[in-house]
Structure formats: C-alpha cells, structure tokens
Amino acid sequence: MGLLPGDALFSLAVAVVLFLLLVDLMHRRQCWAARYPPGPLPVPGLGNLLQVDFHNAAYSFYKLRSRFGDVFSLQLAWSPVVVVNGLEAVHEALVKHNEDTADRPPIPTYEHLGFRANSKGKACREKSGLVPQVLNAIPILLRIPGLAQKFLPLTKDLLHLLDNLLREHNMTWDPTQPPRDLTDAFLAEIEKAKGNPESSFNDANLRMVISDLFAAGMVTTATTLSWALLLMILHPDVQRRVQQEIDEVIGQGRRPEMADQARMPFTNAVVHEVQRFADIAPMTLPHMVSCDVELKGYLIPKGTMLITNLSSVLKDETVWEKPFHFHPGHFLDSEGHFVKHEGFMPFSAGPRMCLGEPLARMELFLFFTCLLQRFNFSVPQGQPRPSDCGMVSFLVAPAPYQLCAVPR
Numbered sequence: 461m462g463l464l465p466g467d468a469l470f471s472l473a474v475a476v477v478l479f480l481l482l483v484d485l486m487h488r489r490q491c492w493a494a495r496y497p498p499g500p501l502p503v504p505g506l507g508n509l510l511q512v513d514f515h516n517a518a519y520s521f522y523k524l525r526s527r528f529g530d531v532f533s534l535q536l537a538w539s540p541v542v543v544v545n546g547l548e549a550v551h552e553a554l555v556k557h558n559e560d561t562a563d564r565p566p567i568p569t570y571e572h573l574g575f576r577a578n579s580k581g582k583a584c585r586e587k588s589g590l591v592p593q594v595l596n597a598i599p600i601l602l603r604i605p606g607l608a609q610k611f612l613p614l615t616k617d618l619l620h621l622l623d624n625l626l627r628e629h630n631m632t633w634d635p636t637q638p639p640r641d642l643t644d645a646f647l648a649e650i651e652k653a654k655g656n657p658e659s660s661f662n663d664a665n666l667r668m669v670i671s672d673l674f675a676a677g678m679v680t681t682a683t684t685l686s687w688a689l690l691l692m693i694l695h696p697d698v699q700r701r702v703q704q705e706i707d708e709v710i711g712q713g714r715r716p717e718m719a720d721q722a723r724m725p726f727t728n729a730v731v732h733e734v735q736r737f738a739d740i741a742p743m744t745l746p747h748m749v750s751c752d753v754e755l756k757g758y759l760i761p762k763g764t765m766l767i768t769n770l771s772s773v774l775k776d777e778t779v780w781e782k783p784f785h786f787h788p789g790h791f792l793d794s795e796g797h798f799v800k801h802e803g804f805m806p807f808s809a810g811p812r813m814c815l816g817e818p819l820a821r822m823e824l825f826l827f828f829t830c831l832l833q834r835f836n837f838s839v840p841q842g843q844p845r846p847s848d849c850g851m852v853s854f855l856v857a858p859a860p861y862q863l864c865a866v867p868r
C-alpha cells in the first residue's frame with residue numbers, strides 16, 4: 461500500500477480533528493441547557509482538568525466560587541460536574557433535594573481495582589491529584605497495562621491487605637464456635653445463603669464491608685484525633701479547660717463514658733470545633749443527580765456529578781464568627797452551654813450522610829477524653845511550634861508533628 465499524498469494526509473488530519481471536536485461537543489451539550497450553572501471555559505478533550513488544582517481543590521473552588529458564585533460547573537474531560545458551595549446551597553442540594561441528589565457516580569478506578577460496578581457508595585480512597593482524576597474522567601486509559609497499579613498504589617495495597625485478612629479468616633473460621641468478629645458473622649451468612657444468587661451475602665460484599673470499615677471508618681477517626689492532639693498542644697489554655705472539666709465530672713478514678721458527655725459542654729464544643737477546623741473531608745464523596753434538579757435558580761441535568769463543597773460550609777464566612785481560627789466558642793452560648801450549629805457538616809447531610817457518624821462521634825469523645833484524662837500534651841522542648849495547615853490527600857491530615865505526652 462502506497463503512502464498517502466500530502467494533500468490527502470492533510471484532509472485526513474482535518475477530518476480526524478473535526479470528528480474529535482464533534483465528539484467533544486456532543487459530550488458537552490449538557491452545558492448548553494438553559495440555566496446550566498456558569499463555569500470556566502473548558503478546552504477540547506480535557507475540559508477544565510488543568511484549571512483545577514486537585515491537590516488543593518478547596519482553594520481552587522474558593523477562587524472559582526468568587527468568580528462564578530455558589531453553584532458553578534466544571535467539565536472534567538467529558539464528565540460534567542457541578543460544584544455547590546456555602547451552607548445555603550449545600551443544604552438545598554443535600555437536604556431539600558435529598559432523594560434526587562443521593563446517587564453516586566461510577567468511579568472507574570475503583571471498579572478497575574476489583575470492586576463490582578454495583579458496589580456503589582464508595583469512592584476511591586487514593587491520594588487526590590491530577591492523575592486519578594484523569595483516569596476517572598477518561599477511563600479508557602485504565603486499559604493501559606499497569607497504569608492503575610502505578611498511580612493508585614495505596615488502594616491496591618489496601619485491597620491486598622484486606623484479601624490476606626479475609627483469607628486468614630476463611631482458613632481459621634470455625635462455624636461451631638461463636639463468631640470472633642464481623643467477618644466471622646458475615647462468613648456464616650454467606651454459608652447460609654449458598655445457592656441463593658439474590659442474596660447480598662457474598663464474598664464481594666464482604667470485601668466491600670471490610671474495606672469500608674478500614675478506609676471509611678478507621679482513617680477518618682484517627683486523622684481527626686491527630687488534629688485534636690495537634691490543636692491541644694497549640695492551644696494549651698483550651699487543653700487545661702478540658703482537663704478541668706474532666707477532673708470535675710469524671711475524675712481520675714474511672715474511664716469516661718458516653719453518659720458524661722451531657723455534663724461536659726466545653727469538651728463537647730472542643731471536639732466539634734476540632735472537626736470543623738480540621739475539615740478532613742473537604743469535598744466529601746461525589747454525588748450524582750438522578751433526575752433534573754433545580755438548584756438556586758440553575759438547572760442541573762440528570763446524570764450530572766455533584767460535588768458538595770463541605771469545606772465552604774465548615775468555613776463559611778457568613779455563618780461562623782471566626783471561620784479560619786480554632787475557636788470552641790462557636791459551639792457555646794454566653795452561659796457556657798453547648799449549642800448545635802447548622803453549619804456543622806463534617807459528616808455531610810441528607811440520605812448519603814456518613815453511615816458511621818454515631819460511632820465516629822462516640823469514638824472521638826471517648827478517645828479524646830481518655831487521652832486528656834491521663835496525659836498532658838505539649839510541644840517538645842526545643843521544637844518549633846507545628847503548623848496547623850493541613851496536608852491534602854484524600855483526607856486532610858495535619859503535617860507530621862511531634863508531641864510530648866506526660867502522664868498527669
């Protein structure tokens with residue numbers, strides 16, 4: 461076969477480019493719908509992928525919000541995304557339109573690593589950044605051998621660890637004995653459900669449940685506690701007041717119990733303020749609208765991915781007295797009683813709100829009071845004062861810091 465002459469080659473190239481532009485425009489037709497939220501101009505193929513800093517999405521969205529308002533749109537390659545900011549708009553999206561905004565978008569990287577397409581409700585806990593976003597936005601790239609493993613090593617490692625734990629459980633499980641833990645109880649249900657293809661008790665769901673407990677349930681609480689200790693060494697006056705309350709209500713003779721919380725308004729306010737200030741899940745997990753939704757006068761077409769910017773609520777300048785400072789007074793009235801705050805949304809809101817919230821709240825209160833009952837925490841002598849700026853990964857954690865724990 462001979463080579464194409466120059467003119468024919470040029471025409472072919474133009475035809476290919478026109479075809480790609482047409483495909484691109486087809487994918488973007490959503491944005492032309494009447495009353496679609498405004499947003500930065502997307503470039504063909506990549507959309508706005510290069511205009512958002514995914515290592516610090518909260519800051520990128522802060523700047524975009526000041527240009528386009530509380531509800532703005534983005535195009536991540538060919539996926540349309542609407543970002544919702546501020547207490548009023550987030551509340552309207554998650555609570556007023558609760559059922560219509562409760563779907564989850566498919567997350568190709570996660571499914572590629574072994575979770576079934578119907579195991580919705582989980583996002584990839586991989587470090588945030590451009591590459592995972594590109595892989596999710598252009599999933600065909602996941603077909604390149606080894607690419608996902610290279611760029612999503614943490615998820616792969618976690619799944620490997622879970623598979624080992626499950627294998628070990630399978631080998632040592634004795635159905636005649638009472639279950640040792642949740643995995644044993646689940647294995648017993650799988651055994652009972654054998655031959656029933658409709659049952660949700662199967663190996664894939666067991667893997668999913670266990671991964672939830674590790675990824676959603678452990679790292680979140682541990683990260684919040686590391687923020688709590690950091691804030692206590694940075695604010696020794698607050699630490700002393702918490703310890704004073706512990707001494708008055710609990711003393712040193714017994715461990716804290718949940719029943720104590722009602723009599724410890726200051727400690728309760730401190731735990732809430734730690735969560736507000738730490739803002740560990742600033743972009744929460746993505747949602748997807750299941751039908752056309754009208755939000756703040758804009759129309760969001762069915763199937764659009766929704767990012768509810770929790771950071772913009774937890775640090776909303778119209779709602780909090782000192783949004784960017786650690787200030788337990790946000791949750792206390794003038795007489796020192798604990799007060800709830802509608803802008804307190806670290807667990808999100810609506811039907812997709814964190815399933816583990818009650819457990820997380822208990823863990824935080826009990827671990828925090830136990831630690832402060834037993835120890836004084838301080839910055840080690842000669843060490844610089846650690847920063848209270850977070851390091852953005854999937855969650856926002858404090859930068860590594862050292863502390864000195866001295867038994868009281």
Ligand code: HEM
Pocket residue numbers: 580581582672673676677678680681684740741744745746806807808809811812813814815816817819820
């Ligand atoms: C300080 C601790 C925690 C924080 C800040 C937190 C925060 C969140 C957030 C923001 C979401 C997404 C909600 C949404 O999509 O709108 C979520 C979902 C979820 N969380 Fe938590 N979480 C914490 C602890 C836990 C614990 C202890 C567990 C379980 C043991 C847990 C299990 C889950 C599950 C299963 C989901 C997915 C719910 C769904 O898709 O419907 N979380 N969490």
